[in-house]
Amino acid sequence: MKQRLQASMALGMAFILSVVTVFGNPEPTYADTVDVEADSAILVDAESGKILYEKDSDLTLPPASMTKMMTEYLVLEAIEEGDIEWETTTQISDYPYSISANATFSGVGLTQSQDYTVRELYEAMAINSDNATSIALAELVAGSEGEFVKMMNEKAEELGMTDYQFVNATGLENEDLGENYPEGTEKEDTNLLSARSSAILAYHLVNDYPESLEISSVPTTEFDGQEIINWNRMLPGMPGQLAAGSYEGVDGLKTGFTDLAGFSFTGTAERDDRRLISVVMKTDSEEARFEETKKLFEYGFNEFEQKELFQAGHQVDGQSEVEVSKGKENAVELETAEPISAPVKNGEEELYEVEVNLSDEALDKNGKLEAPFEAGEKVGTAELVYNGEETYSDLQTGEPLRTEVDIVTSSGVEKANWFMLTIGGVGDFFSDIFSSAVSVVKGWF
Template structure:
């Protein structure tokens, strides 16, 4: 009887193992999860730098590592920084071949009215004239032309209202759920006339947090890095049937403009100004090894010549460079202390691992040792070369380094640098019964 009972136990165990193995090998039918809105602490190192703005943030453009934050979750008017969402959707439409750079479009009567309002930044579009998507894109980013941004939206979606809905959907795809978007250009709802968003208050303005504006910048720079080729242009002529309008970039930190500082290397992205928003600026600067994104919202705006937003951006960039050191981790780099991972049921008990992608971590210059750890110490066989096998986490002393997507600790993927097969069924069964 004992022999029969033991044999029955072995058979049941075998069946259980086979069933579990079968369940684990099929493809998942779950749809990919939409990014969730991540709540990051509202202030980060803000006591180290007293910026004269309502909110501000500095991050690494690739990893989202948070380097400074003041009121970063506070939702505030963003004015023409809105146009970065408009240009993203335009670039996406071109990528999907719904438009081309040479596609020609004509403005509506309402767009012409906005484009010729001298109270707004613009190039003077005319009824019956045709303009290429390239012209409108350049005018939107360089001159912050409101009429040009509206005509881009018209070209992509057929109407301002439909485009605003697309903007809202795109932001939600990025996990941005608290944005308020009413116009495609950043003007108050009342300022776009018959293109105002229906059902919204006439004084309604586009609003986002500094953190979420930084996320928009991340997606633009990572999905369409070519945008820098336009945002770095200080001056350009807008040609309209023989007449020319000189466009001057509102980002005065560019080379050749009044707030240029050679050591800061700012080459984009977008300013924004309304009475409610004050002076705003999302900027980006190229370090030799990395690219930073900064956002300042609600800086002083005494008059049209006030450089406050650029002065505050300069202070923020200098704070980052003074307090952090960019540390490059190259693709496939083996990190001392985390060079291998154990493999359960593997022909090899361990495999070598390294960094999956080239990334930069900004190590604080605070005298604390930067340490790198693996988030798991064992994986299941089989393992294929280049397979993601876990993540690296980072600490400065006892303090975790964080990102705007990972407030509990920034993580970078580790990959297998070699492969190993799974041991045979009998050995796996033996390991299950007796360990190993």
């Protein structure tokens, strides 16, 4: 059930939501195939949006610093739209400086009256999960964090996120911000996301702005003369003992921790041109969030394979042609315009078939395709149909995943000349008269 959690919701409600699963689809049968020790989890194919695994994925929890994925998205969007550039400079206002100077938040340490580039601030935010740089970027993009929060919630709705509440740009609790909590929110408010909404956000971040991975994949870098280390311990190339937790192909995205939500992680990895996105929320420790993510990646990469199930030009038995009107031919063959591919679980390849759906708009009132037309004329779609027992849903809609390609004519048909059309019309006229006469005679008896 799609719902937007309003910014006025109290932290107490967040606790209630943390132990109650929000209304959603029945638990898919594949949840039993891998044991993920997290209160909420999801695994998604990053190209198709196919959910490969989920466990209470609509459970809504504070995401902590995973909130920063939305801040990253909006900064990258502002760069794309030309509002700012990577080399745009800004200085640090009193509010983010106070956060940076607070040892509780242990950030990179910012200096006032110093110019910082957008790239420097973004790297500190995405790599070291710095809070003050997140606020500084929010102020640069929107003028104030309060206005930025409005943008965050509007973008969440636009992206199709289902369960969310953004109240600041960092993922901190509003009460930790003192009197600086953003205008339009309440002091007791907290950011809230479900695993599915986190995955939707990550899906758009890596697909809309793949350049984000160039930064989120950096294990260590230098900021203002000091070394900063990525909190994502699964990254290959982590220094020293941290390297023991690395996983091949991981290049993002964001960790998070709160007392209420436990240790969470939105991760992504790519192997053999396949990208997966995972989210685990409320694990028991920093190490556990990476171990549970590894389980999901192992399941996704080992149990599923991207396969071309049907080639371009595939014809479906019983649905391989359509009648033609006003043409030199009475019918034309139909075929798929392109291959049909999907991430397929091992042993399930034979459970897929193609169903042709002809378009009413492409055909006349008698269900025929009117000539003339050329080869490649679109007349409908071919939908991939899964006939297995498991449930594979679409990340965006929550409904069963639909994979479609165009159905087109395999050849062209010219329009018949006027003589043949006239003969055909006369034939149709007498055919109609004969049919009517037969009906009348039958009525007599």
